[in-house]
Amino acid sequence: MARTGRPREFDRDKALDAALTLFWAQGYEPTSLNQLKASMGNISPASFYAAFGSKETLFREVVQRYLETYGQVMAPLWDETLAPRDAIEQTLRRSARMQTTRSHPTGCLIVLGACNCSPENQSVQDLLAAERERSRQGIKACVDRAVANGELTASPTTETLPVLLTTFLHGMACEARDGDRAKKLDAAITTLMQVWNSLAMAR
Amino acid sequence: MARTGRPREFDRDKALDAALTLFWAQGYEPTSLNQLKASMGNISPASFYAAFGSKETLFREVVQRYLETYGQVMAPLWDETLAPRDAIEQTLRRSARMQTTRSHPTGCLIVLGACNCSPENQSVQDLLAAERERSRQGIKACVDRAVANGELTASPTTETLPVLLTTFLHGMACEARDGDRAKKLDAAITTLMQVWNSLAMAR
DNA sequence: CCATTTCCGGACCGATTAGTATAGAAAATT
DNA sequence: AATTTTCTATACTAATCGGTCCGGAAATGG
Numbered sequence: 001m002a003r004t005g006r007p008r009e010f011d012r013d014k015a016l017d018a019a020l021t022l023f024w025a026q027g028y029e030p031t032s033l034n035q036l037k038a039s040m041g042n043i044s045p046a047s048f049y050a051a052f053g054s055k056e057t058l059f060r061e062v063v064q065r066y067l068e069t070y071g072q073v074m075a076p077l078w079d080e081t082l083a084p085r086d087a088i089e090q091t092l093r094r095s096a097r098m099q100t101t102r103s104h105p106t107g108c109l110i111v112l113g114a115c116n117c118s119p120e121n122q123s124v125q126d127l128l129a130a131e132r133e134r135s136r137q138g139i140k141a142c143v144d145r146a147v148a149n150g151e152l153t154a155s156p157t158t159e160t161l162p163v164l165l166t167t168f169l170h171g172m173a174c175e176a177r178d179g180d181r182a183k184k185l186d187a188a189i190t191t192l193m194q195v196w197n198s199l200a201m202a203r
Numbered sequence: 204m205a206r207t208g209r210p211r212e213f214d215r216d217k218a219l220d221a222a223l224t225l226f227w228a229q230g231y232e233p234t235s236l237n238q239l240k241a242s243m244g245n246i247s248p249a250s251f252y253a254a255f256g257s258k259e260t261l262f263r264e265v266v267q268r269y270l271e272t273y274g275q276v277m278a279p280l281w282d283e284t285l286a287p288r289d290a291i292e293q294t295l296r297r298s299a300r301m302q303t304t305r306s307h308p309t310g311c312l313i314v315l316g317a318c319n320c321s322p323e324n325q326s327v328q329d330l331l332a333a334e335r336e337r338s339r340q341g342i343k344a345c346v347d348r349a350v351a352n353g354e355l356t357a358s359p360t361t362e363t364l365p366v367l368l369t370t371f372l373h374g375m376a377c378e379a380r381d382g383d384r385a386k387k388l389d390a391a392i393t394t395l396m397q398v399w400n401s402l403a404m405a406r
Numbered sequence: 407c408c409a410t411t412t413c414c415g416g417a418c419c420g421a422t423t424a425g426t427a428t429a430g431a432a433a434a435t436t
Numbered sequence: 437a438a439t440t441t442t443c444t445a446t447a448c449t450a451a452t453c454g455g456t457c458c459g460g461a462a463a464t465g466g
Contacts, residue, residue: 208463236453236454236455237452356437
């Protein structure tokens with residue numbers, strides 16, 4: 001389909017990135033349309049709505065882009081060519097580095113992006129909660145795969161691993177937001193992974 | 204000083220509890236004065252400001268009350284009559300149970316109460332960040348005490364313990380908010396504390 | 407009973423919220 | 437060049453935000 005008519009003057013991609021940064025730093029609700037439009041190069045409300053539909057649909061698009069870029073640090077969880085232990089360790093380490101990098105807001109958009117929401121924005125909260133649930137499932141799948149592989153023994157303790165790892169993963173968002181550096185988190189990950197080692201050696 | 208004049212008609216304490224519940228469930232910014240006044244028994248703006256000063260001072264008072272009540276699950280951290288390991292384990296377990304109890308909002312007000320803030324409410328964000336830093340220091344003090352006691356050996360791995368434990372503690376707020384139950388978190392805590400055990404046995 | 411003190415209801419403040427309607431200009435296609 | 441398409445700018449909703457002010461009512465202490 002040929003594109004006709006006057007093309008928009010601002011760069012939609014750059015605008016999306018600007019919105020991503022704003023939402024990441026402040027979260028969904030406190031980020032106002034005025035801020036968004038300003039960061040997109042003082043575009044008009046009409047241009048904004050023509051390009052993005054609404055604040056909520058823009059946020060959904062922002063989350064999508066986040067998942068396709070920064071969020072790819074979690075990709076190892078679903079890469080079955082990796083050993084389960086490596087998949088989880090890589091995910092944790094890459095998350096730690098990404099969330100503490102200062103060239104963009106710290107912490108995790110999925111964890112922190114819609115913590116404080118009025119009831120009317122429940123759907124936004126649900127969007128991120130579903131994504132967190134996906135992480136939980138990814139971690140659980142790795143542990144299950146390790147049990148199936150014989151890397152881990154099936155035991156009550158092994159069953160606690162997914163919750164333990166997920167809680168730590170999500171907790172990093174808070175620590176990164178509070179200023180922790182990658183090196184400190186990375187060292188903690190090494191210690192955490194010793195739990196896995198001890199369960200592996202027990203077989 | 205004798206109290207003269209007409210006494211206020213609503214129960215200030217009950218009103219504070221209502222505000223605590225609202226702020227806990229929704230966070231600082233999305234909780235509007237209208238909601239607050241309504242939950243306090245449809246009091247008037249004048250009554251509200253006479254009793255509480257402003258939204259921010261009310262929030263500070265709410266945080267104070269939270270710390271004096273629900274937040275007391277962290278008290279073991281500063282109880283030097285407890286063995287450091289017990290102090291930390293109790294703090295984790297009591298936090299897990301408190302944050303997952305359904306008779307009040309789930310998660311932790313200190314972690315989740317002001318995640319999404321406009322720059323103009325930075326002071327509110329700072330208030331909670333300072334409290335989280337206090338938790339960090341409390342956990343670190345326990346680990347240091349354990350090293351001084353000889354319960355833990357001083358080692359690079361031991362030095363990672365505070366970050367590991369704090370990250371998990373703060374992560375529980377996210378998991379509790381997402382619906383995890385106390386039993387699951389409790390089991391994960393048992394596994395996490397094995398890290399401590401292995402460092403203790405290494406001496 | 408009187409005077410004082412405080413509270414309460416309600417009107418009101420300016421600012422900001424997300425979102426819309428309209429009108430005209432600009433660019434691409436034909 | 438004419439037409440079509442879609443842009444932009446501006447003015448403008450209605451609602452809500454946190455917060456203030458005032459006048460009258462109510463309860464107290466003397």
